[in-house]
Amino acid sequence: MLADSLLFKLFVFPGTVFSFIIVLFLFWWWRKIGASIQSRYGPKHVGPAGTLQTIADVVKLITKESIVPERASRWFWFMPVFSFVLSFLFLSLIPFSDHWVIIDFDASLIMLFAVMAIEPLFIFLVGWVSYNKYGVAGGERAGIQMLAYEVFLALTFVPVIMLSHSWSLVGIVYGQGVSPTWASPVLHTFVDRGVWFGLVQPLALVLSIIAVMMATEKKPFNLPHAEPEVIYGSSTEYGGPFYALQMLSQFLMGFLGAGLITTLYLGGWALPSVPPALGFVLKTLVVGTIIIWLEHSLPAMRVPHLLEVAWRKLVPLAFLNIFITLIIMEVLGWA
Amino acid sequence: MAREVPEGVNLKEIMSVLSWIKGSSLWNLHFCFGCCSTEIMATMMPRFDIERFGFVPADTPRQADVLVANGPISRKIVPRIQRLWAQMPDPKYLIVIGACPMSGGPYQGSYNIVTDIRDVLHVEPAAYIPGCPPNPEGILEAFIMLKNRIKEGSYGKF
Amino acid sequence: MGLIKPLLYTLRELFKRPITVKYPYEKRDISPRVRNIHTLDRDTCQHCGICARMCPNNVLKMVDGYPTADYRYCSFCGICLDACPTGSIQMIHTQEHNIVRAYQKDLYMELLSPDGTIYNPDAPHSEDNETGGVL
Numbered sequence: 128m129l130a131d132s133l134l135f136k137l138f139v140f141p142g143t144v145f146s147f148i149i150v151l152f153l154f155w156w157w158r159k160i161g162a163s164i165q166s167r168y169g170p171k172h173v174g175p176a177g178t179l180q181t182i183a184d185v186v187k188l189i190t191k192e193s194i195v196p197e198r199a200s201r202w203f204w205f206m207p208v209f210s211f212v213l214s215f216l217f218l219s220l221i222p223f224s225d226h227w228v229i230i231d232f233d234a235s236l237i238m239l240f241a242v243m244a245i246e247p248l249f250i251f252l253v254g255w256v257s258y259n260k261y262g263v264a265g266g267e268r269a270g271i272q273m274l275a276y277e278v279f280l281a282l283t284f285v286p287v288i289m290l291s292h293s294w295s296l297v298g299i300v301y302g303q304g305v306s307p308t309w310a311s312p313v314l315h316t317f318v319d320r321g322v323w324f325g326l327v328q329p330l331a332l333v334l335s336i337i338a339v340m341m342a343t344e345k346k347p348f349n350l351p352h353a354e355p356e357v358i359y360g361s362s363t364e365y366g367g368p369f370y371a372l373q374m375l376s377q378f379l380m381g382f383l384g385a386g387l388i389t390t391l392y393l394g395g396w397a398l399p400s401v402p403p404a405l406g407f408v409l410k411t412l413v414v415g416t417i418i419i420w421l422e423h424s425l426p427a428m429r430v431p432h433l434l435e436v437a438w439r440k441l442v443p444l445a446f447l448n449i450f451i452t453l454i455i456m457e458v459l460g461w462a
Numbered sequence: 463m464a465r466e467v468p469e470g471v472n473l474k475e476i477m478s479v480l481s482w483i484k485g486s487s488l489w490n491l492h493f494c495f496g497c498c499s500t501e502i503m504a505t506m507m508p509r510f511d512i513e514r515f516g517f518v519p520a521d522t523p524r525q526a527d528v529l530v531a532n533g534p535i536s537r538k539i540v541p542r543i544q545r546l547w548a549q550m551p552d553p554k555y556l557i558v559i560g561a562c563p564m565s566g567g568p569y570q571g572s573y574n575i576v577t578d579i580r581d582v583l584h585v586e587p588a589a590y591i592p593g594c595p596p597n598p599e600g601i602l603e604a605f606i607m608l609k610n611r612i613k614e615g616s617y618g619k620f
Numbered sequence: 621m622g623l624i625k626p627l628l629y630t631l632r633e634l635f636k637r638p639i640t641v642k643y644p645y646e647k648r649d650i651s652p653r654v655r656n657i658h659t660l661d662r663d664t665c666q667h668c669g670i671c672a673r674m675c676p677n678n679v680l681k682m683v684d685g686y687p688t689a690d691y692r693y694c695s696f697c698g699i700c701l702d703a704c705p706t707g708s709i710q711m712i713h714t715q716e717h718n719i720v721r722a723y724q725k726d727l728y729m730e731l732l733s734p735d736g737t738i739y740n741p742d743a744p745h746s747e748d749n750e751t752g753g754v755l
Binding site for chain 3: 162163165166168171420421423424
């Protein structure tokens with residue numbers, strides 16, 4: 128079967144073709160939602176409702192001249208490709224359904240966490256190789272931001288692992304079909320497979336949305352690319368095809384961050400009367416829309432402010448969440 | 463080295479599609495050195511919303527397509543403009559807004575004002591909008607004129 | 621609470637109708653005091669040249685007894701209107717007359733007649749490479 132082969136998965140459905148389409152759609156959707164919030168139309172006249180706008184943008188960026196700064200490292204060419212490959216690695220770990228997942232093994236959550244931890248390093252290197260002071264400053268900010276979100280992101284994973292008894296993302300989604308006895312009669316009526324962890328872990332859901340927004344550099348936490356402070360952060364020297372690749376991988380990371388939240392807290396692909404993969408994509412787009420809405424509503428933060436919020440408020444909250452979960456599991460005998 | 467175009471490939475149609483794409487996605491460098499830049503900001507704001515046509519402000523000169531000359535060019539800003547223009551990757555376009563960059567306007571004859579942007583950038587602008595400052599409709603019309611000129615192929619190189 | 625308020629505000633804005641005026645397809649109402657391109661009534665013009673002398677930017681020049689405008693310099697300040705003793709120079713206040721030109725030489729033109737037509741289509745253009753501005 129062609130559709131079952133790894134090549135099909137790599138290059139067509141969760142892989143290249145699909146991710147390219149979803150990224151183009153998300154770029155358009157991001158601009159439309161942002162424009163509606165600002166009470167304007169956004170892309171409108173290029174294609175019906177501006178749908179061809181993102182295709183035009185990407186093709187234009189690819190056909191532009193590619194400038195490599197004179198004193199840049201010879202790795203300048205490869206860094207956007209590496210970050211794109213990294214976002215593909217992220218993509219291959221996210222289960223679109225129990226069938227449409229490229230890599231799944233016992234500890235895929237740990238591997239996903241490792242991929243998320245490497246990503247800021249690549250953002251830093253992108254700035255470093257371009258021999259630009261704003262690039263280096265933006266890269267350092269990416270590292271600082273990683274220090275802020277990485278700890279409490281890992282801590283919000285812990286209750287999910289405790290509840291589902293699994294380190295694999297597919298196993299976590301299956302674990303959301305196993306519900307505690309007290310919740311089953313109520314929740315089974317409107318949730319297809321069982322209780323979503325977002326309903327029993329609302330605090331962890333909020334914390335992980337914040338962490339994903341930090342990881343994908345959405346607005347309140349866009350320190351590495353903050354235009355008023357560091358021109359465009361690590362991507363300052365990147366234009367043309369390099370920037371097209373970076374933009375695509377950024378939006379892909381945004382989509383996959385929303386997909387991670389869907390997988391961990393919102394029941395993965397489970398949606399009544401919808402094919403599994405489509406259900407996953409729909410849920411992820413809803414989460415993505417919420418993230419876009421938050422992004423266009425909140426003002427940006429300073430670096431010390433960010434660290435203070437992360438370490439003084441969010442990390443203790445994550446610990447508290449683990450503690451509460453332990454107590455509830457002990458009292459209700461979840462196991 | 464001349465290359466043969468393969469059979470069945472209509473180069474002219476490909477070029478027209480490409481020029482349509484280039485004209486539909488013009489990212490302007492948000493570089494304000496004069497008072498007309500407030501009108502550019504007004505054009506980007508919800509009332510006129512230049513993003514409807516796909517014209518958005520770029521974050522760095524490396525990603526920009528259009529430099530909007532929008533104020534008196536003092537001798538001190540000339541190296542900056544030249545540097546930013548050199549940093550923009552190649553198909554790049556120039557639009558002149560207001561009286562100052564095209565003639566000096568109220569500052570004509572001043573000892574420290576360059577009266578014509580062509581003297582410092584050595585390119586021919588795509589559109590001139592007189593006014594002090596022009597209203598946002600005028601700026602939008604200039605962008606649309608640039609877009610149409612790119613589509614026709616009468617401005618810019620490939 | 622301070623975090624919730626902006627979220628609700630943006631959510632409300634999200635479902636409102638945009639305030640954008642889709643400019644080339646629809647036009648906004650403009651103030652009657654908007655000054656756009658000049659018009660000249662040649663029947664009442666006295667050839668006095670006061671408009672050209674009063675113009676702060678040297679926009680208007682007298683050619684063959686009538687003022688011609690070099691819109692490269694023009695600030696649309698309207699001093700020529702006040703200076704004209706007969707009121708034959710006026711300024712249109714419609715949106716349609718945004719003069720956007722592709723070449724600098726096209727900005728040097730004779731003043732239009734009050735009904736918007738061109739008096740002399742063969743009017744001479746200034747040299748394209750004339751930088752101007754040097755007094």
